[in-house]
Amino acid sequence: MISGDNLWDSIKKDNNVFLLDVREPSEFAEFKIPGAVNIPLSQLFMPGSQTHLPKDKKIVTICSHGNRSMVATFALAQNGLESTSLVGGMSLWNQVLSAITLKENDTTIIQVEKIGKGCLSHIIGSNGEAVVIDPTYPPSKYIEFAQKEGLKITCVIDTHQHADHVSAAKDLSQMTGAKLYLSKLEEYKLESQQTVDGDTISFGSKQLKAIHTPGHTPGSMSFVLNDKYVFSGDILFVEGIGRPDLRDQAEEFAAKLYDTLHNKLLKFGDDVKIFPTHHGEGVIPTKDGIFYTTVQNAKKLPLLDLGQAEFVSKVVSITTPRPMNYSMIIKINKGVIPVPPMQIPDLEMGPNRCSIRM
Known part of the structure; x- marks a missing residue:
């Protein structure tokens, strides 16, 4: 997991971070971190959904409160992709x-x-x-x-x-x-x-x-x-x-x-x-x-x-x-x-x- 403060430090330093928002498209359209890419959690388990995810960047999964994003890290791990989940999701990102x-x-x-x-x-x-x-x-x-x-x-x-x-x-x-x-x-x-x-x-x-x-x-x-x-x-x-x-x-x-x-x-x-x-x-x-x-x-x-x-x-x-x-x-x-x-x-x-x- 990664805290909001540490994620912000990584973004400021341009530490090769890929932001993967796994909320539903309607949630994503309402409020998001600039630069984030939206792939809903349900789609992450579908064949081919992870094809375009980078293998050379630090993937951070994001949702509303940190629950779906944790599940997303397991979905990615099944395909050999390491990732971290944003603690508290968008709720704590706001703080x-x-x-x-x-x-x-x-x-x-x-x-x-x-x-x-x-x-x-x-x-x-x-x-x-x-x-x-x-x-x-x-x-x-x-x-x-x-x-x-x-x-x-x-x-x-x-x-x-x-x-x-x-x-x-x-x-x-x-x-x-x-x-x-x-x-x-x-x-x-x-x-x-x-x-x-x-x-x-x-x-x-x-x-x-x-x-x-x-x-x-x-x-x-x-x-x-x-x-x-x-x-x-x-x-x-x-x-x-x-x-x-x-x-x-x-x-x-x-x-x-x-x-x-x-x-x-x-x-x-x-x-x-x-x-x-x-x-x-x-x-x-x-x-x-x-x-x-x-x-x-x-x-x-x-x-x-x-x-x-x-x-x-x-x-x-x-x-x-x-x-x-x-x-x-x-x-x-x-x-x-x-x-x-x-x-x-x-x-x-x-x-x-x-x-x-x-």
């Missing part, structure tokens, strides 16, 4: 976190990617202290990533009530003793420092400034550092914009989204870097391996050249499947219902679907 550090002058930004979903969190460091924006599970990894850079987490922030993943903000704040900051406009049932437009959050020698950026959710906040970096939550992505329909007020939210984008985020200087909380499938990071865009590049997104009325009409007409289990995840993140950590991988299974693009 693999990877960190890349960007250092510019006296600013340290650690971008944490949830590999299976494209979720992005950020650890921002200054003078030995750090603030974490939009952490995901498992929270212990953020402590590990921060410590590697000599940072102590003192503040934890959620930009908004997430719909596609369970927030680790409360647990991370409790584990570290850090202050928890949540938008006052999102109706949380959790104890926190309530953030409103214009608030500042201090750490080390720096401050983050909150700006109210509704459109994806009514109380979404983006956070600005040094007027050079904007952490935009789910409002503006590298490849698209936040969807306004997850609270069933699509037209009203789309109008607010237009105002947020054009009269707030795109008013920053062209060179300002924007760090989102997700990236979509197929989005390429910068040469540094970091996912971000600039205001200049964001202005070129197709939907952002429309007038308000046309923008609202177009955005409302775009239909995208909603995140799996999103209504329950919203309730969990709001603090209405508890969730055992062991249930989180299955709740989060599937792609992130918080953006829309042309």
Whole structure:
């Protein structure tokens, strides 16, 4: 067997890995590891099904939870092919976190990617202290990533009530003793420092400034550092914009989204870097391996050249499947219902679907 972390290390190092997904085609089409090849388990036992499998690569079998993939290793072994099974399947693959550090002058930004979903969190460091924006599970990894850079987490922030993943903000704040900051406009049932437009959050020698950026959710906040970096939550992505329909007020939210984008985020200087909380499938990071865009590049997104009325009409007409289990995840993140950590991988299974693009 191979863990998700070890598989990710092998993929990063290009260790000659062949990903064999043995789920049914409908499951594979919904959510997969990029580059994987789909041969359903039932077909693996048919004559000739393994003819095209490579004999010179490390075969890793994949399913939803690791059961079918284990059976697949035996099917392959009968034909002399060695393979390993991905522990926990796609469920635990969704829990693999990877960190890349960007250092510019006296600013340290650690971008944490949830590999299976494209979720992005950020650890921002200054003078030995750090603030974490939009952490995901498992929270212990953020402590590990921060410590590697000599940072102590003192503040934890959620930009908004997430719909596609369970927030680790409360647990991370409790584990570290850090202050928890949540938008006052999102109706949380959790104890926190309530953030409103214009608030500042201090750490080390720096401050983050909150700006109210509704459109994806009514109380979404983006956070600005040094007027050079904007952490935009789910409002503006590298490849698209936040969807306004997850609270069933699509037209009203789309109008607010237009105002947020054009009269707030795109008013920053062209060179300002924007760090989102997700990236979509197929989005390429910068040469540094970091996912971000600039205001200049964001202005070129197709939907952002429309007038308000046309923008609202177009955005409302775009239909995208909603995140799996999103209504329950919203309730969990709001603090209405508890969730055992062991249930989180299955709740989060599937792609992130918080953006829309042309």
